[in-house]
Amino acid sequence: MMxxxxxDMFHLTAKAAASGVxxxxxxxxxxSMILGPTAKxxxxxxxxxxxxxxxxxxxxxxxxxxxxIGYKQIELYPLAYNRPATELRGIVQNAGLECVSxxxxxxxxxxxxxxxxxxxxxxxxxxxxxxxxxxxxxGFREVxxxxxxxxxxxxxxxxxxxxxxxxxxxxxxxxxTGFAELMEHTDSALVKLEMDIYxxxxxxxxxSEFLKTYADRIKLIHLKDRIAGSPxxxxxxxxxEHFTELGKGSISWPALIEQAHRQGVRYAFVDQDxxxxxxxxxxxxxxxxxxxx
Numbered sequence: 675m676m677x678x679x680x681x682d683m684f685h686l687t688a689k690a691a692a693s694g695v696x697x698x699x700x701x702x703x704x705x706s707m708i709l710g711p712t713a714k715x716x717x718x719x720x721x722x723x724x725x726x727x728x729x730x731x732x733x734x735x736x737x738x739x740x741x742x743i744g745y746k747q748i749e750l751y752p753l754a755y756n757r758p759a760t761e762l763r764g765i766v767q768n769a770g771l772e773c774v775s776x777x778x779x780x781x782x783x784x785x786x787x788x789x790x791x792x793x794x795x796x797x798x799x800x801x802x803x804x805x806x807x808x809x810x811x812x813g814f815r816e817v818x819x820x821x822x823x824x825x826x827x828x829x830x831x832x833x834x835x836x837x838x839x840x841x842x843x844x845x846x847x848x849x850x851t852g853f854a855e856l857m858e859h860t861d862s863a864l865v866k867l868e869m870d871i872y873x874x875x876x877x878x879x880x881x882s883e884f885l886k887t888y889a890d891r892i893k894l895i896h897l898k899d900r901i902a903g904s905p906x907x908x909x910x911x912x913x914x915e916h917f918t919e920l921g922k923g924s925i926s927w928p929a930l931i932e933q934a935h936r937q938g939v940r941y942a943f944v945d946q947d948x949x950x951x952x953x954x955x956x957x958x959x960x961x962x963x964x965x966x967x
Contacts, residue, residue: 716935718964719747721896721945723777725953726753737769743958744965749894749943750776750793759792774941775868775894777801777838780817783824791831797894798828799868801838808842814852818859825864836893838868841877845908862891870896870945871930876914878906881930889937897931897960898946899923917946919956921963928967 720740722729728736730753737748748771754762766773775797778786783800790798800821807813825835843853856865869892871881885892902924904916920927931942949956 716931716942716964717746717940718744718961719749719771719941719943720745720957721749721777721943722751722754724945724947724949724957726751728953729753734765734769737766737771739954740957741770743954743961745944745957745961746772747775747941747943748773749799749945750795752777752779752782755786755789759789763793775799775836775943780804780820783820784827787824787827787831787833790828790833795833797834797836797866797868798824799836799838799894800824801868802840808845808852809847811848811850811852811855814843814855815859818856818865821856821860821865825861829864834866834893835864836866836868838896839870840873840910841906841908841914842910844874844877844879857888857891865891866893867891868894868896869934870898871925872896872898872900872917875900875925876904876906876916877908881925882933885930885933885937892934892937892939895931895934895939895942896945897927897942898944899925899927899960915948917948919946919949919951919963920944920960921966922959927963931964931967 725736725740729751733754740748748766748769750762750766750773757765763773773793774795776790776793776795777799778790780800780803783798787798803814803817807817821835821837828835837856839853843856844851867888869881869884869888873896874881874884897920899918899920900923901916901918907914916923934942944957944960946956946960951959
């Protein structure tokens with residue numbers, strides 16, 4: 675049997691596909707089985723926060739526009755929770771979208787478990803913890819206690835609790851980090867992760883290693899690209915906002931999305947907090963990039 679590199683296999687498979695040929699290797703293996711899942715096998719959606727200004731004016735309209743671009747999922751955000759769950763679920767479905775996940779504020783997480791269940795969600799994500807808890811490991815341990823309790827309640831309701839990272843959790847603190855403290859003091863069966871790849875990179879982490887280290891926890895990922903050469907930091911303010919559309923920055927998306935999919939992640943949400951072009955144009959550019967990889 676000839677020895678082929680992964681790069682060789684990629685080019686051979688591409689040529690074969692263009693010719694309508696299926697490659698078979700020894701033992702009856704298809705080339706696609708060797709290469710593993712591709713980025714196109716991920717289901718892509720949009721975090722509602724990205725279109726928050728439009729959603730406040732016309733939720734149904736902006737959801738329909740997102741679906742028309744080609745996205746299949748919307749990840750909900752608290753700005754939409756001012757209506758009954760059945761009504762919100764209907765708005766999402768009428769737009770041609772599905773919804774497996776939603777963000778819920780730390781201060782209002784537990785009271786929203788029944789609401790999230792009525793929405794039919796699989797994942798309840800806490801995207802942010804109060805600033806007052808960032809300054810000590812004790813603060814993060816207090817969060818961990820809450821997460822374990824809420825995680826158990828969410829599981830009883832048929833869902834999973836996820837924590838969404840930014841960059842501030844990775845700041846060195848008392849010989850450790852807040853994120854390490856959360857991981858140490860939460861039950862991995864009850865508290866999972868939604869990895870925001872941009873913010874992990876902004877904190878100076880290597881995203882592939884992060885994915886590998888927390889493979890048992892990461893259930894969802896967030897996508898936004900990062901302007902090349904931007905400084906890293908642990909600040910969560912305008913100085914850390916080096917956002918750009920997917921494929922226009924420095925993050926190696928094809929390999930990372932493939933790795934995430936291989937590890938069991940099935941949903942990825944575009945979540946570019948701010949855009950320099952109209953937000954629907956930004957979403958369209960990112961979607962087109964995702965279709966090419």
